[in-house]
Amino acid sequence: MTDSQIFNHIASTLNFSSKQVKTVADFIDEGATIPFLARYRQEATGGLDEEQLRAVRDAIEFQRTLEDRKKTVLKAIDEQDKLTDELEEKINACKDLKTLEDLYLPYKRKRKTRGDMAKEKGLEPLAQIIWNQEITEGDPLKYAEEYINEEHEIPDAETALKTSLDIVAEWINESVEVRDELRTIIRKHGIIKSEKNPVVEGRTNFEDYYDFQNRVQYLKPHQILALNRGERENVLFVNLELNESRTLENIDDVVISNDLSIFIPFLQDAVEDSYKRLLMPSLERELRNELTEQADEHAIQTFATNLKNLLLQPPLKDQVVMGVDPAFRTGCKLAIIDELGKYQEGTTIYPTPPQNKVEQGAKVVNQLIDKYGVTLIAIGNGTASRETEQFIADVIQKRKELNKKENLNYLIISEAGASVYSASTVAREEFPDLDAPQRGNISIARRAQDPLAELVKIDPKSIGVGLYQHDVNQTELAKKLDDVVESCVNEVGVNLNTASAPLLTHISGLSRNVAKKIVEFREAKGKFNNREQIMKISGVGDFRFQQAAGFMRIPDGEHPLDNTAIHPESYEATEKLCNLFGINIDKLSSEQKKIESTFAGINKKEVAEQVGIGVPTLELILENLQKPGRDPRESLPKPLLRQDVMKMEDLSTGMTLEGTVRNVVDFGAFVDIGVKQDGLLHISNMSKGRERVEDPHDVVSVGDIINVEITNIDVERGRIGLALV
The missing domain is CATH 1.10.150.310 (Tex RuvX-like domain-like)
Incomplete structure (x- = not known):
């Protein structure tokens, strides 16, 4: 297709005008960014927003990739002198890569097959006779006798017929119509089954899939990703099952065009062989890849939605923040940053086990609060977080007894990615004289002041608001998350006089090098x-x-x-x-x-x-x-600040609490309600008397402050069930 035809096709698919698509393509080819077009070129694009512009961009990229692949395929077939006008027309008319690859399959260079060896023995004419189905009388063996050849190890007519079916089986496998029929059957009637690998001992994360089965069309993305991981870790055996006899009948209907042909039994044998040896293994791999792509796309979109909501959390401005990085043996790191995020001072205290130096720790914390006028304490949610939270809450309560007017609060901050940042070049350049844990602690404190400005310094995959983010297509994930970060940074804008180089890097039109030069x-x-x-x-x-x-x-x-x-x-x-x-x-x-x-x-x-x-x-x-x-x-609503802490033992079913949504996944949301363990707000408990909720993102988002009721508590397993109030 020409560019004009591509634009027309995309316009029709996305329901835009061809002019809009061409305009966007021209702008992008010139180097314009999506945020710039969405905000400052609405008259030219017909008012397309960022999501629509990215859809056009991705469609253009796909169509251009498809056209390049068509050229490669046409050239490869032409070099074999097998390119007919009809085949060229079919290839040029292709609108997806799958159909294109099906058409190319018979001409693909591959290792020598059983069909190739049968052709070398001179059996292709016999295979063609069987395939044509034109002969309706006589003995099939008579037609096979002339292909007996001792030199080619064809001692009799039966062997000739049987060996020629290897060629027919490959033709069946290469038939676009057959493959399309089998794909339809698999999608409609296929069942994915999994079972435990017998050699696996002990508890695993895949116990829900030890005896699992579900129709292909009803599989959920998180199930697909879990099955893939279980299979990859050799905990599960996963396979696709079909009703074989019915499937073979359906393929027979496609292949057999003349029921009176004397070669029907042989064709049926070829269909069965092709199905078991070629078609099913190939299309099962294709299906699993397709399911994985769909699950990846869903998981990536989930991650992107959560990331956007996290990045756009409102900043807590004009706060002097004490960052606390909790730990047991190595102690809790403290870092003070002023209202502009500038590091002031840091130290380490040991209020948690095994040292339990609570009084000494409280003394240091109080001195720093008084010295710098700390108004907010940000506690990382890692190891020893809740023990540290209890310690900080006690400090705040004792201070409150002495000065009821003091407005000092704490909040729990996700420290996901803090260690990645602390070891990064950016962190070393910012704080060359500090050790890695203290750099990470400063990052935790700054996240309270301005989540966006701080989190852009970290690889989005490390921020921890995804679902199986390390299992999905990493190239697609990186592209999507880059789009999200770019969108968020440009939606908010940056202060040219305070923005860091990593933040400036995401501004429309700026490169990493230019961002660094702006700071310099x-x-x-x-x-x-x-x-x-x-x-x-x-x-x-x-x-x-x-x-x-x-x-x-x-x-x-x-x-x-x-x-x-x-x-x-x-x-x-x-x-x-x-x-x-x-x-x-x-x-x-x-x-x-x-x-x-x-x-x-x-x-x-x-x-x-x-x-x-x-x-x-x-x-x-x-x-x-x-x-x-x-x-x-x-x-947007500000983060939930606290002055006191609760324990699991303080909870009871029926209790109503306020909580912060930490992560949203397919089956619900994890909510911080102020105790050691986040509670699970299952999708089934999100309806509040409304219609059944299909997507948790329709109800809650990362960072939302919501009211929940405790439905069940399992202290031993550390699990809390919640329902939306």
């Missing part, structure tokens, strides 16, 4: 006063500036619009708009009521024409004039 420029020459100053940095030309400028913020800069999402290319239009309605652009914060009332009932289409811009650009300008410097995360 800032450190050498002081803060940026306007967006245009980044043009002085080597590697930032007009195009890169165009892509990046709108996502950078400069609070208290020379130009008031530099602290908004309004792009510099729209400054002139914005000023014209403000002049038109008597708005003082230099005093946006003090003119909010006037701005709101002035623009409340305007005719956007007329005003856009007067100013010389499109309606989407006008809407973006209006939004930012009304909320200059707005952080979209500020409207």
Whole structure:
């Protein structure tokens, strides 16, 4: 297909116009980013959002890959002098890789097969006679006699017939119609079964699958991934089962075109051989791969959704934070960071077993709280977390007895990925004089202040909000998570004068090298006063500036619009708009009521024409004039802060508690309710009298603060069942 045909096909599939698809393709080919197009080129793209733009991008990539593969296949077949006009037409008409590979299968170079050896013995003409099914009278052995050849080890007619069926079996295997029929049967009637490997002893994580079976069409993504892992770890045997006799009959119906042919019994033998030896092994592998791809896609999407919700958790601004990295033997690391995230001081205390130096630890914690005016204590959720939480809660309660007005709280922070960050080049560059555990502790503290700014320094796969993230397609996972991080960072925007190089790297149009140069420029020459100053940095030309400028913020800069999402290319239009309605652009914060009332009932289409811009650009300008410097995360509920802790023994069924959603998976959500173990809010307990919930993400998201009721408690196994209130 030509590019024009590709665009038409994608437009039809995604229900967009061909013009939209072509426009997006042209922009992406020029190097434009998805966030830039979604925010600043809505007039050109017809208002496509990020999700739609990425769908177009991925479809273009797939179609171009498909076209490249078609060229490779056509060339390979042509070099064998076997390319007919009909075959070329079929290949060019292919819309998916599976059909293309089916068409290519008979011409693929492969190891010598039984069919190849039969052809070398001169049996292909006999195989063709059987395949054609045109002979309806006579003895099949008579037709096979002329192929007897002692030299080729064909001593009799029976051997000739039997050996020629190896060729027929391969033709059946290579038949697009047969393969499509068997695929349909497998998807509709196939059953995946698993059983325990007899040599495995002791408890495993796969006990639910020791005697498991389910129809292919009803398998859930997490079941597929669990079966795959169990098989990979040699704990499970997994196989596909079909009703063999019925399946063979269905394939016979495809292969046999003349019931009167004298070769029908032989064709049926060839069908059975092809099914057992070639078709079923091949299509079972294909099915398992397909199921894995589908499960991967689902798991990756789950991870991406959780990651986005985690990254967009509201920052706890203006807090002096004490980070606490819990441990037993090696002690709890403490780190103090100021309101801007700058490291102040750190030490180690030993309030947990085996040392149990509670009093000494409390003394150190109190001294640091008083010295730096700590307002929030962030405790990592790793080993000894709950013991440390109890210690910190006791400290807070004793301080409260002496000063009831003190506003000191703690919260539990996921430390997933902190050790990865602490050993990274970024961490070593930030804190060259600190050891790895203390770097990780600073990361824990900073996550409370601004989750997005800190978590972008870590490989997303290490953040711990996924499902089987180490089992899925790592290339696809990385691509999806990069998209999520890019989307979140650009949705929020960054302060050009405080953003780290890792954070700047994710800004539209900026490379790792340019981000590093921006930080170096800032450190050498002081803060940026306007967006245009980044043009002085080597590697930032007009195009890169165009892509990046709108996502950078400069609070208290020379130009008031530099602290908004309004792009510099729209400054002139914005000023014209403000002049038109008597708005003082230099005093946006003090003119909010006037701005709101002035623009409340305007005719956007007329005003856009007067100013010389499109309606989407006008809407973006209006939004930012009304909320200059707005952080979209500020409207979300703040994390749940605590001053006291509960134990499992304090819980009882029927108790209602407030909790924080930590992870959302296919079968429910894990909720931190303030005790040692997260509770499981199973999908079956999410309905609250509504219709049955199909997807937990429809009800809860990572970071949500929710009310739950305890439905069951298993202290011995450390399990808590929850229901949504």
